Amino acid sequence: MPLHRFFADDIRALRLGTDGFEAGSERERTARLADRAARSALPVLIQTEAGSGATALARAIHGSGERKTRSFVAFRTNEALSGRDTQEAALLRHMKDARGGTLFIEDVGRLSGHAQERLAESLFRQDAGPRAGRRLDIRLIASAGFDLSENVREGRFREDLYYRLQTMALALLPLRGQRDVIAEWAGLFARRFASDEGKTIRGLSADALSLLSRYDWPGNLRQLENAVYRAVILADGAFLTPSEFPQIAAQVEGFRIDIPPLPSVRALAPLRAQEPGAKHDPHALSLIRESGDMLTLAELEERAIRFALVHYQGHMSAISRHLGIGRSTLYRKLKELGLNDAAA
Missing domain, CATH: 3.40.50.300 (P-loop containing nucleotide triphosphate hydrolases)
Known part of the structure; x- marks a missing residue:
């Protein structure tokens, strides 16, 4: 099993x-x-x-x-x-x-x-x-x-x-003590997040799997899950590659991924006219679909809640505090989104 x-x-x-x-x-x-x-x-x-x-x-x-x-x-x-x-x-x-x-x-x-x-x-x-x-x-x-x-x-x-x-x-x-299962975990997370984000991702490339298996993962499964989530958000192709794991690659010998600088405040305004699929800050939530239509407020709220669940590792107090809503409101929204188990 x-x-x-x-x-x-x-x-x-x-x-x-x-x-x-x-x-x-x-x-x-x-x-x-x-x-x-x-x-x-x-x-x-x-x-x-x-x-x-x-x-x-x-x-x-x-x-x-x-x-x-x-x-x-x-x-x-x-x-x-x-x-x-x-x-x-x-x-x-x-x-x-x-x-x-x-x-x-x-x-x-x-x-x-x-x-x-x-x-x-x-x-x-x-x-x-x-x-x-x-x-x-x-x-x-x-x-x-x-x-x-x-x-x-x-x-x-x-x-x-x-x-x-x-x-x-x-x-x-800990994860570094069972490196043979890192690929399996990464694939599991990739499939789950791809489904949540409506993306078609077939898996991870051989280079990406090699990168992940060589990293020590001090944050264990939580860190791997967060890394794969960010990779899925960044991905444009059918497979996740080392380019989608720049923070990990920077710490593993033999891998080097250049991380582009964040845009300046002056450069932010023209981004609203960018074409769908344009490169963006990996921590930003997109306002548009691949079709070019804007997301609804309800869709944006759902994405923000899902991101917060991963980013704050399921800790409800931290999530409600940083989202600026009460815990009772958070639990109600989780129930509406079918995410009840995350509140346990």
């Missing part, structure tokens, strides 16, 4: 498995543990670097388990809290929202001491069985960096909570 099956949008309808993995490989071990985790009720700890796909793997485990028809609620510890809200209070709300389903805590090592205490109390009540007072029925999945044990030694993370999470621990390799 291809690795991306762990993370596909419709994974909740699929069973995890290990077919197609090289016997004895790190990916096979992760797949077997993930499959075992999906069939158990134990807390799961996904140890990995930021951006490596922990949220998607958590969704896959949830979607292949007994609670797949119930809520999957994600709590991101690095999101800023508003007003007088505390991390502990926000965690308690998310726990209640996940009742009967799965609560995923991203970067659990960032939890405050009070929030850790609340989480530990909930887990220990579940261990005590239904007779324990105020038992909260949730499946817990958390992600953390590989340095969580160091946080325990330094007294910044509860030892009892750490060992409770370690009951079912998975190690998810």
Whole structure:
């Protein structure tokens, strides 16, 4: 089974498995543990670097388990809290929202001491069985960096909570540790974004795949996804080439792509009369279709929201703040666009 099956949008309808993995490989071990985790009720700890796909793997485990028809609620510890809200209070709300389903805590090592205490109390009540007072029925999945044990030694993370999470621990390799799947991921993202943008892109050229496989991807899957998205926006041909990845090429020996300077303020006015398909700033949203007709305001708004989802990596607080709309309005628009899953 291809690795991306762990993370596909419709994974909740699929069973995890290990077919197609090289016997004895790190990916096979992760797949077997993930499959075992999906069939158990134990807390799961996904140890990995930021951006490596922990949220998607958590969704896959949830979607292949007994609670797949119930809520999957994600709590991101690095999101800023508003007003007088505390991390502990926000965690308690998310726990209640996940009742009967799965609560995923991203970067659990960032939890405050009070929030850790609340989480530990909930887990220990579940261990005590239904007779324990105020038992909260949730499946817990958390992600953390590989340095969580160091946080325990330094007294910044509860030892009892750490060992409770370690009951079912998975190690998810960063992208540079599994270069053989970079081409597959890039192709998956390219097809998805090409479909979203109404472009006919058949794949990536051999040179582009060579470039991407030689880069270390410190931002992991999130960075690769953003890079492919920008490449699709830039692309004029049927295949993505190194020219569509100038920032990556500039950092890989043997590849050099000249990035044209941004236009001056004086040069912006004549651009309105350019022909469709003219080269433009890769970060700009086009106002016209290939036919030469202008986009409607609704179409421009949809493109801006889709771009913000990728650019701010699905963090709803950042997206609503930078788009200048309230979170409730953002969630309503996501629902209207069929992007509900992005808000989880």
